[in-house]
Amino acid sequence: MKITVLRLGHRIGRDKRITAHVALVARAMGCSAIIYSGQRDKNLEESIKRVIEQWGGPFEIKYTEDWKKNIKNFKGTKAHLTVYGMPFQKNITKIRKSKKNLLVIVGGEKVPPEVYQAADLNLSITSQPHSEVAAMAIFLHEYFKGKELSKKFKKAKLKVIPQERGKLVKKL
Amino acid sequence: MKITVLRLGHRIGRDKRITAHVALVARAMGCSAIIYSGQRDKNLEESIKRVIEQWGGPFEIKYTEDWKKNIKNFKGTKAHLTVYGMPFQKNITKIRKSKKNLLVIVGGEKVPPEVYQAADLNLSITSQPHSEVAAMAIFLHEYFKGKELSKKFKKAKLKVIPQERGKLVKKL
Numbered sequence: 001m002k003i004t005v006l007r008l009g010h011r012i013g014r015d016k017r018i019t020a021h022v023a024l025v026a027r028a029m030g031c032s033a034i035i036y037s038g039q040r041d042k043n044l045e046e047s048i049k050r051v052i053e054q055w056g057g058p059f060e061i062k063y064t065e066d067w068k069k070n071i072k073n074f075k076g077t078k079a080h081l082t083v084y085g086m087p088f089q090k091n092i093t094k095i096r097k098s099k100k101n102l103l104v105i106v107g108g109e110k111v112p113p114e115v116y117q118a119a120d121l122n123l124s125i126t127s128q129p130h131s132e133v134a135a136m137a138i139f140l141h142e143y144f145k146g147k148e149l150s151k152k153f154k155k156a157k158l159k160v161i162p163q164e165r166g167k168l169v170k171k172l
Numbered sequence: 173m174k175i176t177v178l179r180l181g182h183r184i185g186r187d188k189r190i191t192a193h194v195a196l197v198a199r200a201m202g203c204s205a206i207i208y209s210g211q212r213d214k215n216l217e218e219s220i221k222r223v224i225e226q227w228g229g230p231f232e233i234k235y236t237e238d239w240k241k242n243i244k245n246f247k248g249t250k251a252h253l254t255v256y257g258m259p260f261q262k263n264i265t266k267i268r269k270s271k272k273n274l275l276v277i278v279g280g281e282k283v284p285p286e287v288y289q290a291a292d293l294n295l296s297i298t299s300q301p302h303s304e305v306a307a308m309a310i311f312l313h314e315y316f317k318g319k320e321l322s323k324k325f326k327k328a329k330l331k332v333i334p335q336e337r338g339k340l341v342k343k344l
Binding site: 014015017018021024025027028029051055083084085086087089113116117122124125126127128129130131133134135136137138141146148149150151153159160162163164165166167168169 | 197322323335
């Protein structure tokens with residue numbers, strides 16, 4: 001079972017850091033890859049690749065010019081996270097138990113209506129406006145039932161050794 | 173019991189949207205207020221105030237020139253969320269059961285060493301680099317044991333009516 005995140009409508013100026021956070025959360029919380037659409041952003045890709053190189057993987061970042069094709073051709077459950085959707089907490093057990101591959105779709109501010117139609121599920125993480133980064137994190141946390149918190153990464157060069165005060169990073 | 177978020181080191185150019193997401197997640201997930209330090213950002217404050225006016229509260233956004241004083245004078249538990257800290261999942265039950273007011277401190281990229289000393293707890297949400305928005309969301313979600321997902325807001329003018337497809341916002 002693999003989880004891929006599809007991040008729609010990236011804009012270099014405005015979304016630079018939000019899309020980076022989406023990608024980092026996807027990696028840290030057990031997804032296999034992020035695919036993003038919108039403006040291609042080589043700096044974003046390089047910064048995520050540096051994180052993978054240093055902190056381990058496997059994880060991939062890919063750009064798509066045609067996100068409709070990515071949704072259409074995906075084999076598995078396509079869950080679009082949106083404030084307008086149905087409460088995710090009523091669906092998460094069924095999604096987990098299906099053991100199908102999962103495409104988690106997160107948009108920016110203006111998500112085209114086709115996405116709501118192409119997704120199998122439109123799911124909300126609270127019905128309040130907040131953040132696609134937070135929505136994805138809570139969704140993944142419930143999907144993995146907290147097991148993602150202690151995920152091990154392969155080929156890592158760096159590892160944090162938890163401290164009560166201060167910082168300790170071990171070179172592997 | 174009240175939760176206040178302290179967001180350190182806001183920079184108008186770079187952090188605009190990340191700090192907005194931190195504030196929106198704080199509101200949506202049951203905190204009473206966000207205090208931010210760094211560069212004062214009237215646009216940020218106005219955009220959060222507009223959300224409160226439309227979607228309800230109570231919630232406040234405040235600026236501080238002296239975050240050290242905010243930490244020092246806070247009565248309750250001061251929890252700094254950092255990748256270098258101890259796993260939060262081992263501390264969350266104790267924090268919840270204490271029923272003390274809570275200051276959740278989230279930094280930007282460079283958190284001064286004093287913060288690690290002034291906090292009661294330095295807590296990590298995974299030991300991997302990701303996002304203060306996601307870290308805060310998972311921390312609050314575990315703190316409230318998912319009850320924050322159905323929180324009601326007061327004096328809201330708008331309310332989302334969850335839909336399987338499409339968008340429905342009701343004017344109250």
